[in-house]
Amino acid sequence: xxxxxxxxxxxxxxxxxxxxxxxxxxxxxxxxxxxxxxxxxxxxxxxxxxxxxxxxxxxxxxxxxxxxxxxxxxxxxxxxxxxxxxxxxxxxxxxxxxxxxxxxxxxxxxxxxxxxxxxxxxxxxxxxxxxxxxxxxxxxxxxxxxxxxxxxxxxxxxxxxxxxxxxxxxxxxxxxxxxxxxxxxxxxxxxxxxxxxxxxxxxxxxxxxxxxxxxxxxxxxxxxxxxxxxxxxxxxxxxxxxxxxxxxxxxxxxxxxxxxxxxxxxxxxxxxxxxxxxxxxxxxxxxxxxxxxxxxxxxxxxxxxxxxxxxxxxxxxxxxxxxxxxxxxxxxxxxxxxxxxxxxxxxxxxxxxxxxxxxxxxxxxxxxxxxxxxxxxxxxxxx
Amino acid sequence: xxxxxxxxxxxxxxxxxxxxxxxxxxxxxxxxxxxxxxxxxxxxxxxxxxxxxxxxxxxxxxxxxxxxxxxxxxxxxxxxxxxxxxxxxxxxxxxxxxxxxxxxxxxxxxxxxxxxxxxxxxxxxxxxxxxxxxxxxxxxxxxxxxxxxxxxxxxxxxxxxxxxxxxxxxxxxxxxxxxxxxxxxxxxxxxxxxxxxxxxxxxxxxxxxxxxxxxxxxxxxxxxxxxxxxxxxxxxxxxxxxxxxxxxxxxxxxxxxxxxxxx
Amino acid sequence: xxxxxxxxxxxxxxxxxxxxxxxxxxxxxxxxxxxxxxxxxxxxxxxxxxxxxxxxxxxxxxxxxxxxxxxxxxxxxxxxxxxxxxxxxxxxxxxxxxxxxxxxxxxxxxxxxxxxxxxxxxxxxxxxxxxxxxxxxxxxxxxxxxxxxxxxxxxxxxxxxxxxxxxxxxxxxxxxxxxxxxxxxxxxxxxxxxxxxxxxxxxxxxxxxxxxxxxxxxxxxxxxxxxxxxxxxxxxxxxxxxxxxxxxxxxxxxxxxxxxxxxxxxxxxxxxxxxxxxxxxxxxxxxxxxxxxxxxxxxxxxxxxxxxxxxxxxxxxxxxxxxxxxxxxxxxxxx
Numbered sequence: 001x002x003x004x005x006x007x008x009x010x011x012x013x014x015x016x017x018x019x020x021x022x023x024x025x026x027x028x029x030x031x032x033x034x035x036x037x038x039x040x041x042x043x044x045x046x047x048x049x050x051x052x053x054x055x056x057x058x059x060x061x062x063x064x065x066x067x068x069x070x071x072x073x074x075x076x077x078x079x080x081x082x083x084x085x086x087x088x089x090x091x092x093x094x095x096x097x098x099x100x101x102x103x104x105x106x107x108x109x110x111x112x113x114x115x116x117x118x119x120x121x122x123x124x125x126x127x128x129x130x131x132x133x134x135x136x137x138x139x140x141x142x143x144x145x146x147x148x149x150x151x152x153x154x155x156x157x158x159x160x161x162x163x164x165x166x167x168x169x170x171x172x173x174x175x176x177x178x179x180x181x182x183x184x185x186x187x188x189x190x191x192x193x194x195x196x197x198x199x200x201x202x203x204x205x206x207x208x209x210x211x212x213x214x215x216x217x218x219x220x221x222x223x224x225x226x227x228x229x230x231x232x233x234x235x236x237x238x239x240x241x242x243x244x245x246x247x248x249x250x251x252x253x254x255x256x257x258x259x260x261x262x263x264x265x266x267x268x269x270x271x272x273x274x275x276x277x278x279x280x281x282x283x284x285x286x287x288x289x290x291x292x293x294x295x296x297x298x299x300x301x302x303x304x305x306x307x308x309x310x311x312x313x314x315x316x317x318x319x320x321x322x323x324x325x326x327x328x329x330x331x332x333x334x335x336x337x338x339x340x341x342x343x344x345x346x347x348x349x350x351x352x353x354x355x356x357x358x359x360x361x362x363x364x365x366x367x368x369x370x371x372x373x374x375x376x377x378x379x380x381x382x383x
Numbered sequence: 384x385x386x387x388x389x390x391x392x393x394x395x396x397x398x399x400x401x402x403x404x405x406x407x408x409x410x411x412x413x414x415x416x417x418x419x420x421x422x423x424x425x426x427x428x429x430x431x432x433x434x435x436x437x438x439x440x441x442x443x444x445x446x447x448x449x450x451x452x453x454x455x456x457x458x459x460x461x462x463x464x465x466x467x468x469x470x471x472x473x474x475x476x477x478x479x480x481x482x483x484x485x486x487x488x489x490x491x492x493x494x495x496x497x498x499x500x501x502x503x504x505x506x507x508x509x510x511x512x513x514x515x516x517x518x519x520x521x522x523x524x525x526x527x528x529x530x531x532x533x534x535x536x537x538x539x540x541x542x543x544x545x546x547x548x549x550x551x552x553x554x555x556x557x558x559x560x561x562x563x564x565x566x567x568x569x570x571x572x573x574x575x576x577x578x579x580x581x582x583x584x585x586x587x588x589x590x591x592x593x594x595x596x597x598x599x600x601x602x603x604x605x606x607x608x609x610x611x612x613x614x615x616x617x618x619x620x621x622x623x624x625x626x627x628x629x630x631x632x633x634x635x636x637x638x639x640x641x642x643x644x645x646x
Numbered sequence: 647x648x649x650x651x652x653x654x655x656x657x658x659x660x661x662x663x664x665x666x667x668x669x670x671x672x673x674x675x676x677x678x679x680x681x682x683x684x685x686x687x688x689x690x691x692x693x694x695x696x697x698x699x700x701x702x703x704x705x706x707x708x709x710x711x712x713x714x715x716x717x718x719x720x721x722x723x724x725x726x727x728x729x730x731x732x733x734x735x736x737x738x739x740x741x742x743x744x745x746x747x748x749x750x751x752x753x754x755x756x757x758x759x760x761x762x763x764x765x766x767x768x769x770x771x772x773x774x775x776x777x778x779x780x781x782x783x784x785x786x787x788x789x790x791x792x793x794x795x796x797x798x799x800x801x802x803x804x805x806x807x808x809x810x811x812x813x814x815x816x817x818x819x820x821x822x823x824x825x826x827x828x829x830x831x832x833x834x835x836x837x838x839x840x841x842x843x844x845x846x847x848x849x850x851x852x853x854x855x856x857x858x859x860x861x862x863x864x865x866x867x868x869x870x871x872x873x874x875x876x877x878x879x880x881x882x883x884x885x886x887x888x889x890x891x892x893x894x895x896x897x898x899x900x901x902x903x904x905x906x907x908x909x910x911x912x913x914x915x916x917x918x919x920x921x922x923x924x925x926x927x928x929x930x931x932x933x934x935x936x937x938x939x940x941x942x943x944x945x946x947x948x949x950x951x952x953x954x955x956x957x958x959x960x961x962x963x964x965x966x967x968x969x970x971x972x973x974x975x976x977x978x979x980x981x
Contacts, residue, residue, distance in 0.1 A: 064543075068583040075924065075932035077668070104723035104899075107699045111933035114900035118937060127899060129723040131732065132695060132702065135739075141722065141732040300699065302718045304706055330668045330929055336703035339664040340710060356666065460973040463980060498977045500948065 004230045008221040009198060015205040020056070020093045024209055028054055034098040034157065037122075039085070039113060041267045041295065042103035042130045044288045046173050046277065047150050049211065050165040051157055057207035058094060059268075060084025062247040064360045073115055079330045080359040081244050082112040089120050099124030099156070101149070105300050106333055124156050132302050134294060143289040150285065166284035170277045172211050179218045180206070180273040183225075187262045188318055191231035196240070196261025197252035203269050204246050234260030236321040236378040241265040241311060241341070243328040245359070253363030254324065259375050263318040265311050271296045299333035307337075308344050315350050322378045324371070326355045351378065384640060386441045387429065388632025389422060389455075390464070391448035394484035394512065395599065396421050397626045398429040400440075401633035408432030409626050418448050443636035445628055447486075459635050461628050462490050462501045468631030469595050470496030473619050477591040480581060480610075480618070481628070482600030484512040487581065491588050502587040504580070512600045514550075518573050521554050522566060530605030533570040540564045540572030550576060574606045578613050595619040597627040656682065657958060663707070670927025671958045673700040680711040690747050691716035692740070696887060697897045698930055717743045724898060725888050733884040741880075757879040760802035764886060765874040767802065770810035772869055775862070777817040779915055782826025783834060783861045784817045787853045788846055789827070790837065790863050797890075832857030833978055836912060836920035836947075838865055838938065839931055844959045845967060852968065856975055862915040864908050865895050865931065896931050905941050912947050919978050920949040921971075925956050948981075950974040 015022055029035060034053035038045060048055035061084050069090045070083035088094060100122050102113035110127065117125040128145045131138035154161055183202065186193055202221065206214055235258035240251065246268040251261050264270050277284075277291040297307045315323065323345055327334045342352045353374040355367055363371075385407075390397040392414070400408040410428025414421050422444075430436055442455040445464040461481070469479045470492060479490040488503040504511075519529045542553045554573065557564040564572075582590075594614070596607055601624035611617050621627055659681045660674030661667070667674075679685055691714050695702035702718075709716040717740050722729035741752050774793065778785055793810075800806035820826075837860040841849055853859060862868070870889045874882035887893065894904050912920070920942055924932050939949045952970050955961035 066579065066583075068586050071583065072586045072589075073933075073936045075929075075935055077926050077932050078929045107930040107933075110723070110899065111930050115933065115937070118900065127723075129726075129729060131722065132718070132720045137732060137735045137739075138720065141728055144728045300702065302702070302706070302720070327666065329666070332669055332699040332929070333703055335666040335669050336673075336700070336707065338666070340707060342664065354664070460969070460976055462973050463976045466980075497980050501973065501977075 004228075006194065006198065006221065006224060006228070006230065008217070008224045009201060011217045012202050012205045012221075015209050016201060019204075019208045020088070021096075022208065024213070025054065025056070025096070028210070029096055035096060036099045036101060036124070037094055037097040039100065039102035040105045040109050041272055041298070042105050042292055043101045043128065044146055044149075044292050045207075046166060046169040046288050047146070047153065047161065047285075048101070049169040049172065050161045051153050051159060052165075053098070053157070054210060055207070056097075056209075058085050058089075058097075058100065059204075059246055060359055061088055062204070062360055063249065063362060064358065073119065074111065077330055078111060079108045079243070079328045081328055081331070082108040084359050085112055086115060089116055094120075097122050099126070101125075102127045103130040104128065105130055105298060106331075108331070124153070126152055131293070132300055134301070134306070139290065139293060142293045143286055146289040146292070147285060163284050166288065167279065170279060170284060170288065172215070174276045175215050176206060176211055176218070177273045177276050179215060179222065182222055183218070184263065184270070186225060189231075191233055192260065192262060193225045193228050193230040193232070195232055195251070195255050196238075196264070197248040197255055199261075200246065200248040200251055200269065203272065204248070206272070232260055234258060235375050236260070236382075237262045237319055239263045239265070239311075239315055239318065239320040239323045240326060241323055242326045242334050243331040243357075243359070244268055245326060245328075245357075247360055247362060249362035250326070250357075253368060254371050257368065257372055257375060259322075259324075259371065259378075261324075262320065263314050265296075265307075265314065267298060270314070271298065299337050304337055304340065308341055311341065312344060312348055315345065315348065320350060321382065322374060323350055323352045324355065324374070325352055326357045328359050329356055351381070384637055385433075385435060386443070386633045386636035386640065387426060387437075388464070388629040388634070388636060389426060389442060389444045389446075389449075389452075390461070390626070390629040390632060391418060391422060391444060391446035391452065392483055392599075392625075393447055393486075395625065396425040396446075397629040398422075398425040399626050399629040399633045400429045400433040400435060401630065401637060402433070406630065408435070409623065409629075411625060414448075418451050419453060422452050423454075441636045441640055443632045443639070445632045457636060457639065459632060462488060463498050464628040464631030464635065465490045465597060466492050466496065466498040466631065467634045468627035468629070469597065469621075471630060471634055472621055472627070473593065473595055475593045476595045476619060478585065478588075478594045479627075480585065480594060480596045480601075482512065482581070482596065482598040484599060487511055487584060489581075489584050489588055491591065500588045502584050504584060512598070515573070515577070515600065515603070515606075517551065518554055521551065522558060522569060524566070526603065529570045529573075530603050532567045533574055533605035533609070536567040536571035537565070538568050538571075539575050540568045542572045542576040570605065571609065574609045575613075577606060578610045581610060582613055590614070592616065593619055595621065595627075597621060597624045599625045601625075654960075656684070668927075670698075670700050670925070671955055672927070673704050675957060676704055677707055677711070680708050688712055688714045690714060690744070692719065693717075694719035694721050696721040697892055698928070700927075715747060721887060721897075730881070730884055730888070733887065734881050737880050737883055754879060757883075758876040761874050761879045761882040762876040763804065763807055764802035764882070765876070767797065767806050767810060768869050768874070768886075768889065770807070770814055771797070771867070773814050774810065774817060775867060775869075777814065777821055778861050780821040781834070781916060782824070782829070782831035783859050784820035784825060784827065785813075785859075785861075786827050787850050787859050789813075790860055790867050791840065791846065793867055794840075827859045828854055828857045830857055831859060833859070833919060833975060834915065834917045835860045836908075836915070836917045836942075837863045838920060838922040838949075839925055839928065840866065840956060841921075841923045842954050842956050842959070842962055844957070845962065845964065848964050849967075852971065856971075858975065861917060862911050864891070864911055866891050868894075868907065868911065870894060895934065900934060900937065905937065908938060909941050909945050912942060912945055917947060919974065920947055921974070922949055922951045923956070924951050924953045926953060926961075927955065948974075948977060 036048045036053050037058040045055040067083045067087050070087035074083050104110050113127050131141050238259045238261045244267050274296045277287050279287050345352050385402050388399045398410040408429040410425040412425045443457040445461050449458045465479050469476050481488040491500040493499040519526050540557045557569045596618050656675045656678035659678035665674050691708050693705035796806045868891045872889050942949050
């Protein structure tokens with residue numbers, strides 16, 4: 001692993017180090033801007049943006065923390081992601097948000113939302129019903145839900161969210177998606193100029209600051225990488241799949257052992273940016289609704305083959321040697337899929353290392369030992 | 384009126400004789416294979432102090448082994464007894480942290496001193512007296528030395544595992560590290576890990592002041608001082624923390640006589 | 647599917663498939679049963695997401711293990727007209743799927759009849775709930791589990807009506823005569839979730855000895871307000887899934903109304919205490935333990951929580967459960 005540093009990563013790091021109480025967010029708040037927290041990738045951010053507010057993603061503490069209060073409220077058998085988010089909420093880390101919006105995506109997310117509304121009482125709370133299918137009927141229901149959310153937000157803020165504003169927001173968000181796609185293209189190279197951990201640092205900021213500023217920083221990064229001589233060789237090219245995860249240190253601990261994470265199927269990464277909103281002849285709100293339901297799916301969606309196929313495609317496109325599946329304990333949607341996806345990857349000749357983790361883990365000794373053995377196995381296989 | 388309360392713990396048996404003026408005798412003896420004989424020894428010790436004998440004295444038993452003794456049919460669970468015992472000593476107490484040899488129990492009292500809620504770690508060895516004993520043994524010191532060391536700690540060794548088995552291996556690695564983690568810091572680290580689990584148990588029922596500590600582990604001033612530091616306030620420490628449940632048992636025996644429903 | 651007889655072998659098979667221990671044991675068991683081919687080979691697999699992620703996710707593995715075709719019924723999260731239409735549409739698709747796979751035509755008249763019977767059945771459930779408000783409570787200690795079985799096994803069928811009618815009449819008589827399930831009735835309980843299946847008969851004996859009886863179960867026996875219409879059979883089937891007791895507190899959003907209903911129930915049924923059987927596999931119900939405990943404590947009702955597994959008998963022993971109940975009943979007595 002080369003030690004060369006990418007200078008333009010610095011602004012991203014500053015944002016991550018101070019989130020949720022970043023200076024930019026606090027300044028915007030003082031200027032009177034509303035800030036809304038969202039809990040799941042099925043919440044259409046463009047609508048919040050078009051309302052003139054700042055959407056930020058509520059995440060837990062991306063390192064292991066004491067979850068005492070959250071354990072008492074959510075009980076110990078809800079996933080550590082939802083407990084970690086609630087813990088931060090209870091500690092007042094998100095006390096500045098003007099509202100919280102969730103989707104009925106999984107049991108953990110909906111109960112986190114329930115308790116957040118019950119105990120933390122932001123001025124605005126809303127949860128969208130998200131169908132689990134892609135049928136036309138499901139699209140109609142989801143569109144209705146998205147429209148209702150837009151109306152409620154308009155009423156709450158006393159404003160109108162125009163089609164023009166939506167189109168503008170779509171353009172900004174699509175630019176982010178396009179830039180992130182360019183960043184990911186670089187990871188397809190035989191010797192990528194950026195590691196998985198560094199990429200995750202970039203992605204973490206994508207939902208923690210104004211998108212316009214993020215796009216600006218990302219342009220700088222891509223410019224630097226274009227002229228950079230940094231090239232990361234590796235023992236094996238890896239893909240990370242499974243539960244929500246946004247801790248760069250976890251990836252760093254894998255990469256320190258010589259594996260290079262070149263792609264992923266995470267809702268904080270690929271599943272977050274991968275599909276643009278397609279503005280053809282549909283009204284913008286409908287285009288948004290289509291994109292969010294059709295986006296690279298979460299394990300909650302049925303049939304799962306849609307997701308499995310996309311994972312296999314990614315593994316092919318990024319020339320992946322092995323997959324590390326990291327599943328948070330009690331993350332039922334992903335845990336149920338493990339036997340099915342492992343089978344499919346194995347058939348495609350891609351070994352899978354299945355790790356049970358807690359949200360925020362940075363890779364314990366036990367995890368390192370298993371990753372080490374996995375890398376050795378992959379190397380032997382390549383010879 | 385005179386009654387006797389007996390608490391059959393997993394390591395020690397505690398007996399208390401209660402008279403109208405208050406406690407007149409106590410007895411604490413280690414438990415051996417014969418529970419019945421050890422219990423009788425504890426009672427005799429307490430009775431000797433009170434210059435009384437067992438004849439006709441109402442006895443009420445509590446603790447894990449209460450069902451195994453034959454000389455009384457009156458029993459109450461440890462939580463009820465702890466609540467009664469502590470309310471007698473300190474009427475202001477709303478929460479008791481009982482740290483025994485093999486269990487940790489948090490008891491909540493209402494404003495009338497009655498049991499309102501409780502929580503316990505009953506399937507987990509970490510945070511109990513035996514756990515501390517085991518840790519001291521690993522470090523090659525006594526429990527007293529461990530307490531003294533903890534006061535001189537400059538920082539705390541990280542002991543993050545919530546399981547006694549894994550915590551043990553963490554302590555071993557601190558001891559054998561090169562250079563080894565200072566003993567003071569390991570002691571403080573062990574106490575801190577116990578305290579953080581104690582506090583999380585308290586949070587399950589909701590922390591409320593005043594708090595008293597009971598049970599044999601409450602005698603460990605090193606641990607109690609870290610507990611107070613983490614709670615952010617002082618806790619009440621009975622002079623003889625290990626006999627509070629037995630005292631509660633004696634009080635309930637007295638109430639039963641007064642209610643006239645003695646069996 | 648009755649899984650009361652789940653055995654170590656079945657759970658071990660589930661684990662062998664790669665299912666994590668955090669997946670709830672009944673669902674690990676279902677997968678195990680399929681893998682062991684312990685049930686007759688299914689022609690078709692139908693599943694839905696009511697009531698949790700586990701139910702939503704178990705079907706595809708079953709399809710893969712059995713090689714059978716399947717249909718997933720997507721049951722929406724909230725109760726709105728749009729979601730009602732969506733569910734009705736889903737049911738329509740399911741009917742088409744079944745017609746296609748079975749080669750038979752849907753008998754709409756028969757469905758209408760069943761809807762009419764279901765309406766009658768729900769009414770009987772409500773009447774029985776009313777009768778259980780009587781002091782002493784007339785219905786046997788674990789009778790509520792039989793109430794559940796009536797709907798789980800014979801929904802909208804004459805067997806359920808016959809059973810529930812008989813039960814109602816008997817309860818009426820007992821209320822008039824002042825006969826209680828236990829005598830003397832010392833503790834009236836609210837049961838949240840259900841106790842481990844392998845402890846049911848033990849708990850029956852224990853409660854009888856202690857004079858304790860469950861009188862209300864908000865998560866399982868309290869039906870929501872609303873009527874079914876035999877003239878609109880498919881809409882009515884959709885509607886039923888919004889009326890069932892399990893939906894409100896376990897599946898849908900945790901509304902202030904649902905919480906209010908629990909404290910109202912505590913008052914109307916004159917309960918002394920509540921017992922929450924915290925089934926560790928059921929994450930989304932456990933997430934409400936603290937809230938429910940708090941709202942009950944506001945009306946001065948204590949709640950005992952017992953961590954358990956409803957089908958895996960290696961988790962709780964009778965002694966341990968007895969210990970907890972002893973402490974709890976002592977506390978109730980002491981108040």
